[in-house]
Amino acid sequence: MEIAEQIREIEAERDLARKALRVAMLVAGSFRAIGLETVVVGGSAIEFFTDGDYMSGDVDLCFRDRARPELRVIATVMERLGAKSSSVRTFQVAGLFVDILGQVESLARTEFRKVVSADGRDFLFIAKPEDLLPERVLLAVYPSPNEEALACAKKLAAAAVSGRVAMDWAEAARVAALPEYRVEKELTELVENIRRETAPPQP
């Protein structure tokens, strides 16, 4: 399918999570064509795992294996998609903002998650839940209690506790205990609470 046709289809998409995923897949494919892999991070990644009505009207993409390339390289790739430039790092594609950021930050030793199109030709990497959960737990408690971040952490933890999102719990705990986060206790408590809240009723 021609890029212009894909853009038209995505513009018509009303479901925000699906629209964001399709925009990200299109942009990721364009960077892949010049040898660069990207990863969806931030709210769109959380939305991918939770369907928690979290994301806003932007998609954050980081580079998987290297720092952000020269701005003119980014601008050339985005121009091919017909993207409108809002700043040196922000573009509008099919009705959403796309932020092209630097190299992805990941402390987890697990793999980035991967979603593929039906024909297997297009794919997209998504941030690891083992990074996302400790990060949201930290935001829920630091620098001050944050109810939105806590709700987000709960939804993500629940999706994983229920087995609907595969999570390496040992790795999530290891990341949570690192000096960058230091929220191992908070993560453990949150997960224990979620297990209790989602446990089937006892006969």
Next chain:
Amino acid sequence: MNEPIIPMDRAITLEDWERGRAARKRIGELVAPGSCRRKQSADDRRLRAAFGGERAPGRK
């Protein structure tokens, strides 16, 4: 549980991701009802300017 899970060590197809959405949303609603979207962020200005005063375009 019949819905596809989002796996760790292999890819998920868009179709399977779609098939699991309702179940993931349902379990999230159980522990944290409602939207967990931030009410404001550093990107507020551009988002609200583009989306009629909201932080995202209309939902389905």
